Amino acid sequence: MGKDASTVSRALDPTKAHLVNQATLALILETAGRMGYRGDRVAGALRRGTTGTVGVVVADLANPFIAPVVHGITSAISSENLVAMVVETNDDHVQMESCLDHLLSRRVDAMIVAGARFGDQAALEAASRHAAVILAVRGLPDCQLPQVLHDDHGGGRLAARHLLHLGHTRLAELRGPDDVGNFVARHQGFSSACAEAGVSVVDLPEIGERPTREEGERLAGLLLDRSNSDLPTAVFVHNDLMALGALSVFKAHGIKCPEDLSIVGYNDSPTIDQVDPPLTSVAYPGIAIGKAAGALAIAIIAGVEGAASGNLLPSSLVERASTSTPRR
Amino acid sequence: MGKDASTVSRALDPTKAHLVNQATLALILETAGRMGYRGDRVAGALRRGTTGTVGVVVADLANPFIAPVVHGITSAISSENLVAMVVETNDDHVQMESCLDHLLSRRVDAMIVAGARFGDQAALEAASRHAAVILAVRGLPDCQLPQVLHDDHGGGRLAARHLLHLGHTRLAELRGPDDVGNFVARHQGFSSACAEAGVSVVDLPEIGERPTREEGERLAGLLLDRSNSDLPTAVFVHNDLMALGALSVFKAHGIKCPEDLSIVGYNDSPTIDQVDPPLTSVAYPGIAIGKAAGALAIAIIAGVEGAASGNLLPSSLVERASTSTPRR
DNA sequence: CTGTTAGCGCCTTCAG
DNA sequence: CTGAAGGCGCTAACAG
Secondary structure: OOOOHHHHHHHHOOOOHHHOOHHHHHHHHHHHHHHOOOOOHHHHHHHHOOOOEEEEEEOOOOOOOOHHHHHHHHHHHHOOOOEEEEEEOOOOHHHHHHHHHHHHHOOOOEEEEOOOOHHHHHHHHHHOOOOEEEEEOOOOOOOOOOEEEEOHHHHHHHHHHHHHHHOOOOEEEEOOOOOOHHHHHHHHHHHHHHHHOOOOEEOOOOOOOOOOHHHHHHHHHHHHHHHOOOOOOEEEEOOHHHHHHHHHHHHHOOOOOOOOOEEEEEEOOOOHHHEOOOOEEEEOOHHHHHHHHHHHHHHHHOOOOOOOOOEEEOOEEEOOOOOOOOOO | OOOOHHHHHHHHOOOOHHHOOHHHHHHHHHHHHHHOOOOOHHHHHHHHOOOOEEEEEEOOOOOOOOHHHHHHHHHHHHOOOOEEEEEEOOOOHHHHHHHHHHHHHOOOOEEEEOOOOHHHHHHHHHHOOOOEEEEEOOOOOOOOOOEEEEOHHHHHHHHHHHHHHHOOOOEEEEOOOOOOHHHHHHHHHHHHHHHHOOOOEEOOOOOOOOOOHHHHHHHHHHHHHHHOOOOOOEEEEOOHHHHHHHHHHHHHOOOOOOOOOEEEEEEOOOOHHHEOOOOEEEEOOHHHHHHHHHHHHHHHHOOOOOOOOOEEEOOEEEOOOOOOOOOO
16 A cells, blocks of 8 residues: 555556556546656656657757747657757857757757758767767758758759749859858759759859858848949849848849849748748748658657658749849 | 776866866866766756756747747856757647646756746746746736746837827727737737827727737738728737738738838837838847846756846837828 | 765566 | 566765
């Protein structure tokens, strides 16, 4: 009648509750509820070697495009009673290492890294020897880790084909950082599609250090300086944030979009359809990426064979008023 | 020479490293680095009773206005080597309870609840008997828990005074849910300022069930139905998301903003300055709220006396083209 | 300055 | 079906 801890432990574990007498079970459940008893998962984690947590590494949560990904992850893993430990690297390699350290020392069952840069590869591979590491959003070219990505190469091609189809022949590209997989793939997709059509792209000597609005403004200024009267008729900007920055610079210089210049952005951000003009943009399925990465984490944790394969979600273009046939 | 575990433990704790011989310390650090040894914070947590984690409860991370708050929290707590466990309630009371349960059973050192609804109060107070609970973003009217809030009442007043100052006398309000502190306070601030000026506000029979774009559209439709030819000249919408929804409905009905109708939103969301027309909006200092909440969590965890006081950050209005003097 | 001891709360044998 | 025993890895207290 002393109700030993082991019996309570069994009763409280849905997996093993059937091993215990109905009456005892009911009594334990009732008593636990009444006394507000809650099992200690920290102690449980030490004993079982599994914490029921998933690490999530992002560059910067304040970037509006990453939040849906994290939302997708938490909604996927919460069904398995896992919780996310979210850390930010601020796109800094040293911080990346300390983030991995924090997560590893807290013994996460898996980690989803949605903010990898090329320089982080070795650290990530090292981390993967201690816990399952899944790359999401930002891929690494020659890396065996499972990756859940969006088809950025295809997205770049879509942007190019859309502009070519409209009849543009003088194109430019405002690029994001070249050590982030997405931007590299967007660039490759865009240029290869242009090359196939025999159209050359204005080559800006610089790329965005970070995919921010400020960098979009800077690159747009550079493009204006460089082109003088010979401005391209269309420009592909690697994300919406940069596109908005560029747009405001063009506007300030009296350059009308789309009459003087068509603009394609990337991400199809929440309010981008109500800016002036509504921006044509390649859609980024952030929630779906997050859910897929979460599902993959669950499968790997469960030890499903062949789960570690990865995933490539398709891209699509949303046409709006910022692109039109060239009018010059 | 056997290098006992306790010595290693001391060497690896910066707080206690000074208690150990320089040579031994160097040796231990070197060896640990070479073997990739990383202390197990799960075991440490069991022993010390503190996990180095902070729970963060939000309604929905995909809502673009909450991400900066979480960013503020993680950036504040990461300096103390704390990590955030982020969970989502989807504004559902049952999920709120299970979120609290997950966080509590994982023994978070504190939790920051940024998604409280009035109906959650009892559950939150119960949780606060097991871990420090800090309310952020959404306050609870008669609640002893420390709160870090934005001055929504003041924000509502700012919106009203701006419109009154422009000369509007026929005002309406598109309200958010009435069991969320922010919207209640915004409403009270707005109506009290209007009442003081002797101006009455069109009373819509319904309020938004959720502060979403769709609800903004629905309420705008209702306002149109109700007002017929007697449309107000200005409307205060409780957040930018709803304001954008309302704006698109007004536009579809040929109602021009600001000529026919001035609109004030709330949050001053990232791209809201580039929509058509740029939206006048009350700024929401999300990052600052997050940082303040994180700092408060740190102080409470550290046991600072009188830390549990809370905080009210001031509001400010950003005037843009969506508001003007009444032209009808 | 370093080693010994004990126990945090749980869960998994193993014996009844 | 239930109880007893041991140990997950760590660190605080104590003793050298």
